[in-house]
Amino acid sequence: MTSHGTSGPGPAGGTGRPSGTGAADGPPSGALTWTLAEAALRAVEEVGGYAGGVYLRSGTPGLLRLAVLVGLPGPVFRPWWRMHTNRPFPVAEVHRSGQSVHLPDVEEAMRRFPQLVASLPFPFASLYAPVVAGRERFGVLVALRAPTPGVPVGSQDRNRMTRGGLHLGEALAGLVRQGTTVEWPDEPVCVQLSTAGAPPVRFGAFDWDLDSGMVTMDRGLVEILGAEVTSPCRIEVLTSLLDPEDGYALWAAARQATGPDGRPVVRRIRLKGPDGGLHLLEVSTRARKDAPPPGAGANGSGAGLRLTCTLVDLGTGLIGSDATDRLPRAILAIDRLGRVTYVNERTERLLGRSRGSLAGRPLWEALPWFGHPFHEEQLRAALLSGDPVRFLAHPEPGRWLSVSLHPGRDGLTMVLVPEDDPARLKPRAGTPGPGARGPERAEDSLSLPDDRVSALYRPVALAIALSEAVTARQVSAVVTEELLPAFGGRQLAIYLLSERRLYLAWETGFPPGFLEPFDGVALDERVPGVETLTTGRALFFESMEQLGRTYPDLPLDAHSGARAFLPLIASGRPVGSCILGFDRPRGFSPEERTVLTALAGLIAQALERAQRYDTESAVARGLQDALLPHRLPVWEGVDTVGRYLPGTQGMDVGGDWYDVIETGQGHLALVIGDVQGHGVAAAATMGQLRSAVRAFALAGHRPQDVMRGTNRLLIDLDPGQFASCCYVLLDPESGELRAVRAGHPPPLMLRPDGTTELVQLAGGMVLGIDDRASYPVTRLLLPPGAVLALFTDGLVERPGQDIDDGIALLRQALAATGSLPLADAADRLIREARQVTSRPDDIALLLAARRPDHR
Incomplete structure (x- = not known):
């Protein structure tokens, strides 16, 4: 059900930010x-x-x-x-x-x-x-x-x-x-999550008087070196904290910086911290004459040749590019939000792009092929499971990469290796690793998903198909069409529980008559189809021999393949058992066992829903037949016709209704409404609302009061349930209309000259949301020969289509009815909807016409 014309603050459009103030024209608050x-x-x-x-x-x-x-x-x-x-x-x-x-x-x-x-x-x-x-x-x-x-x-x-x-x-x-x-x-x-215990980045600087050999350090450097080092001190105190080779590099940098051209020099040196560990520092040197040292007072000499050095303690103990640029692998890293934080030199060459053009960009922008659903699934697997993931990527024609994802709390490291022969990476039975070329490649071998593992990416399709299946036979057909091909199965049997026995509801692929002895088996029998249900655990047998050893008295068919017995349990309630059969022996990976067990839960829920369908559908159908009007009042000068079509997805009946009420004051009330949801609950709520509207209308209440009273009643009856409604009070003599609507599509009018229009009615909030909601009245005229069309959104909504386009098509159809009798016009308006085999929502239509000769 779609809500139309509701009052209250709406979402902030196009800002990318949430609405935080409720103001119509102010910026959202943070x-x-x-x-x-x-x-x-x-x-x-x-x-x-x-x-x-x-x-x-x-x-x-x-x-x-x-x-x-x-x-x-x-x-x-x-x-x-x-x-x-x-x-x-x-x-x-x-x-x-x-x-x-x-x-x-x-x-x-x-x-x-x-x-x-x-x-x-x-x-x-x-x-x-x-x-x-x-x-x-x-x-x-x-x-x-x-x-x-x-x-x-x-x-x-x-x-x-x-x-x-x-x-x-x-x-x-x-x-x-x-x-x-x-x-x-x-x-x-x-x-972004806070970094897990990473040391902070620290900065320091010192000024080296080359003539006197004295070093003056700022507070940042003193903190890095520890309290035992004071400033100023001799250069030998600082170099004593360096390894000899780094000390030589520092002196060489000083000589270069003070050379004829005086260019700045950058060196990376290792500095011993107070804890004995090594800190990797970047030292930038620049010679300055007559510049006071950092921290020197007004009496500082400022004479002679000085060297200013800036140190950055990256806190990591290692600058990544120093190490990874030497590796024969393309390596990049992303943070937990998917932004590229590091790229090594080989990645630049492999991708043909500079680090600057990659750093800071989302992974799927830096590597567009990562937007493929399969690759997104690998990224989700690494981020959620925390386990390394390896797979084969095909970023462009003729190019293959083996990709390894290594996740951590603060991000993920990716290793990319070009592959000239991806076929060699396919796993082969009996080989220790999929296509390893030698010991040096064993750790980098790629676990390429084969046909069985690719089945792990079919559950969403199965879930969608199951959601559209209504009967047990439809559910079983979906499992046959989706589940068996995904996992390479050939046989399927579904048993349903009834009075502590399992009865065969569906089979395919088994030898004729083979499963008959198991039809009606009691829950105390020791057979795998029973034990998987009573224990709630899935049972997997890699071969028929393994199954026979576990159940020596069980009759076996001629196949030697594997078997999977899955418990069908929905929300803790036993529904039945599902058996998957395979032509050949095969193993079941932990991922396959997980997904098959989960899919069994989906199948169980679909079957439980299907079992309830017949009973619940009959109850709901009876409710709706009793509550919808069997005939409409006959009134001089006014014709009325109603039509109702149930949805075809899920429960057959919903909460749409229409009604025509003789108010007792010489007026007719035209009513149409739509309760959220389908099934018995929606039909029951519809009946309560219909009765409430009739009671208020027969009592002579004004349209706005009818809607207010019905709104408060719905809130009291079922908090959280809501409905839309359009209520039109017609004076048959004058044709005057007084109309209110609560989040419902406005009606259409076919005028005597054949033109149509969308009747603009002031809108109020849907019923059941706000007990203080008001419903303004719109007054207009229904001329003799005109037709007023009230409808629910099921008549104008189509998947992937804007509702305004649907209303425009309905206007065209209404105009095409011309001078048809009102009943024929109603049939034509719903004819197309009636022919649709997949109708997600039910439809209600109410037409009211003033006869042309009625003045």
Whole structure:
């Protein structure tokens, strides 16, 4: 359902910043951003995480947006910027329930949220806390960290997350009291984590009087050298802290700087610190005459030849380019937000670009081929799992690179090696490493994904297809078409649980009749299809011989291939079992086991939904049939016709309704509305709203009061539910219309001369949001022979199409109805929609016409 013409502050368009003031013409305030960023950083650091963020309400009911992302590059995680609160993901559940969720490892995540693991199939732990203040729900606080398999999240970290969410909620409530709009309509702001214990960069300087041999140091250099060194001192005191070779280099630099041309000289030397460690310093020397030394007083001599030296302690113990420029590898580094922070000399040559043109740029801009979905997936894997990732890249025709990603808390180092023969890198059975040329290449061998591993990047496609499957047969067909080819399987069987027995619901690829003995097997039988469900653990057998050794009494078919038995468990409830069969023996990598188990959870949820479908659909259909008017009032001088089409995706029925009410004061009330969602809940809410509108209308209330009363009733009945509505009161004698609308598309009018127009009605907020909302009245005239068309957005919305374009097409169709009888006109307007096989939303249409001869 789309909201139209709602009141209240809207998102700041095109600024790239969140709305922070609610002012229509003022710039957004940074207070909201700083508050969110500070809370996210604190939460991540307190629980020992490496990333996190905050999801915040967006201004669109039922939609959260990622407002702040800490420690991860935003563009690589674009699919997770938006989160609908009805999705089966932890962020949505936490926001809906107001309860925290803690997932210590991938096993727990698979059990509770298989969609999360299917979309991010990497080992990581995640903690979620609601951001609330009293009854006000703002969003969800998230922290990611390394997994702790089998070890639950400790109470201290649970409490830290809970406190973080509560403190952030109170801070946001304070911003609301100050007039700030606490909503996030934009893309997320990315925030860098603090560096993990890196020593600070320090600076120092000294002035060397070459005639006297005295050195005067500033405070910065004294701090670097330690308290045992005082200033001024003789040059020998300073050179005693250098290795002999570095001392010679310093003297040579002095002689060069004081030579005939006097050019500045830069040298890198190693300086012994007070802890005995070596600090790598850059020394820039420049000769000056008659210049007072740093820190010298007014009585400083200032005579003779002096040498000024500036030292920079980079704090790393090593200047990267010194070491990496000597390596026969192209090396670059990025920070946790994906910006290039270092490029060595060989990378410049390999890419044909200078360091200056690469440094500071996002990786996907510096290396555009990293924008490919496969390469983004590798980057996500490294950033989330913390494990090294190796893969083969094909940046341009005829060119291949082996890429190694080595992640750390503060960033990621990448090694690029040109490959002339990528085929040799394919793994071969029985070889110790994929295509290693010798001992010197063994550590750099590339794990190129083969056909099986490439299946790990199919779960999102399977999840999308499952979301569109309604019946158990459709779910099984999707699994056959998507899952089997992705993993190279040939056989599939799905069993569903009923009265403590498993019944065969779908099979393909098995010998005829082979599975019949297992149809109706009891839960106390020792067969793998039962044990995978009762234990909740997936069972993998690399060959039929291995399966036979484990279950010696189990009948086996003629195939010698592998078998995978997957438990179908949805939200802790057993649904059934899934069996995958393969023609040949094969192993199952840890990644494949993880993804297959997660996908089994998706299949279970789809099958559970399908099992509920028939019962729930029948209940919802009965509700809607009972609640929609079976006939409309017959009134002299006015004809009315209504049409309803259910959606074809998911539940068949939704919350659209129409009605025509004789008010008792000689008027007709024309009503059309759209309740959020589908199914029994939407149909029930629709019935309550329809009854409320009828009651208010029959009591003779004004249109604006009908809408106000219905709005307050919906808030009392179901906080969080919302609906749009358009209410038009028609005087059949005069044709006068008094109309109000609550976030609903305005009606169309077909005039007697055949022209059409979009009736401009003042808009109010959708019902169920604000109990103080008002609904202004618009007065207009319906001439004799004119037709008024009220409709829900399902009639004008198309995927990928702007709703205004849909309304324009409906206007053309309405104009083309000409002098058709009203019932025929209604059929023509919905004819195209009726022919569409995939209709995501239901449709309601109400036409009202004044007869041409009625004056």
